Amino acid sequence: MNVRAFISLAFAVGLAGTVAGQICYPPFTLVGSKCVYLETAEELSWQEARDYCRGLGSDSGVGDLAAFPICDDYVAFARYLALNAPTNKTMWMGAHTLFTPNMWQWVTGEDLQTGVPFWYYNEDYDNTENCAAADGSYYYRLIDAHCDLVKNFVCEIPPMRKEQVAEVVSAPEALVDPACHDHGIVIGDYCYVFYKHAEPWEVAEEKCRTDHHDQGGELYYPSGCHEFTHMAHHLEAAEETDTYWVGGVDISGNEEWAWVNGENIPGGPPYWATGEPSHTHDNEPREHCTAMTAGLRYYLQDVHCSDPHPYICKLRFF
Template identity: 75%
Template sequence: MKMRAFIPFAVALGLVGSVAGQGCYPPFTMVGSKCVYMETALEMSWQEARDYCKGLAGDSSAADFATFPVCDDYVAFGRYLALNAPINKTVWVGAHTLFTPNMWQWISGEDLQTGVPFWSYSEDFDGTENCAAADGDFYYRLVDDHCDQVKNFVCEMPLMRNGHEAKLASTPRAAAGPECKDHGIVVGDFCYVFYQHEESWEVAEEKCRTDHHDQGGELYYPADCHEFTHMAHHLEATENTNSYWVGGVDISGKEEWTWVNGENIPGGPPYWATGEPSHNHDNEPREHCTVMAAEKRYYLQDVHCADRHPYICKLHYI
């Protein structure tokens, strides 16, 4: 397919200057901390789309495929697509395999691990599909596809403030790992106790509070996407097939999901598996409680609270 040479009038306008008070030149839009442009009129192969993205900036600045190595940016991007993309579209983004099959990397240089939080849990990575796209059928999580397929695509341009590219601060991390008590282990920056005996959700929640009272124990819930990602990858690395109770609950029975600390659990990415939570008002008994589900690569799934599962306690004090 031969790439079209023209640049839309709106794009050309965006190249000559920024709109006062905005961090992105039109037609690029601020999504999370990124300036992105979604092309919905043209469909191209992955490489053609990348060349098109690079051409949008002319000589003024670097433009390329959009990349989202930071989870919060990818979540913002997925929600932007859900609101603005044609229904159930799949759009190319800037990720592909490097050197060997299934060694994924963003074109900006960061490694891209499979599973939580970026990929569809059902992706099977057959080794022949080497380019990544965000798929509307899977909450706009990533799927792999043949690079010569034609799709819409998303471009990125550096964020501009006062004529300079903004330097984004990296996510702060603990200077040193904690020392865990009560047979806890460190995963990422926190201590957790993994119980392999099975309990109902209510019993698991109570045991975390009472058995680890001195450490501020609670049934596990993530403070953010970074913590959730660490936990999911840890559970996958243990190579067991258990699904674990975690501290998400529909306490009102009206599909109003919160963590046990009272904070809202947003729908879609980064926490829920595609199609979850799946219960509705006709389910009897209702599925009010959450597990990190092994069969869904440890994304969240809603299940019956009386079911019995292993569980994870999070320790807030050490």
């Protein structure tokens, strides 16, 4: 039975997923705030895949290629693909260029910025490759591809219940603010001070705590995907070329990564560059500390803690 027939049967027999809190009709699965279906058997061009998805629907609307303008939703989706998609598959997503080369947009209408958090850091954005796909080789981050290539794809349909409107990742506004001490810069909801003097990681971490004790200073770490995105986009917009220390460390030496506040740093999206953290137990000296690097579009990488780098202190408003 094909997917369209299965969904029609689901409507007919009332397989509405209100049982146990489920809000997606089978074979769709709730991932983040989306009802998604992975088509791993049939391969189509981007437009053919979109037409296929549009043929799917529910009481709340028609289907389309899956779009994830919400950062946390995309992270949940990438983890879902890692667990459920065939190994290293590349799957069409609901994003394409609009009007001019490299002006990307989700099919739901939201703008799609390049770089953090959605794209593979080394994507070169070929002007002839105007459709986006999630690539399993790069933690299921986006790559651009020729739209007429045939690939598997991901469809979505609206959930049965009206989903809550969530914040869309947008370009950050960086301002000097009187409430931001010591010539800091406001990015998003926080105040940061950028130190160009290079220090080892432990010295940078101590200086952020002691020099900015009254403002609750810490070596920068993101509270979530949006804050991380804002910082990466600020560094790119400022044309920074330095490598900056970040408040993440391998706490046990056994690849157990945590922020300086003690919270776990998950692997893969949204923080780590593809192939990072890269150290192994045979590396001497070990790469126990994290940095944001221009060469990786400011995704995280692990580096030697004794290396000197500039650093960012994160201050709090009281």
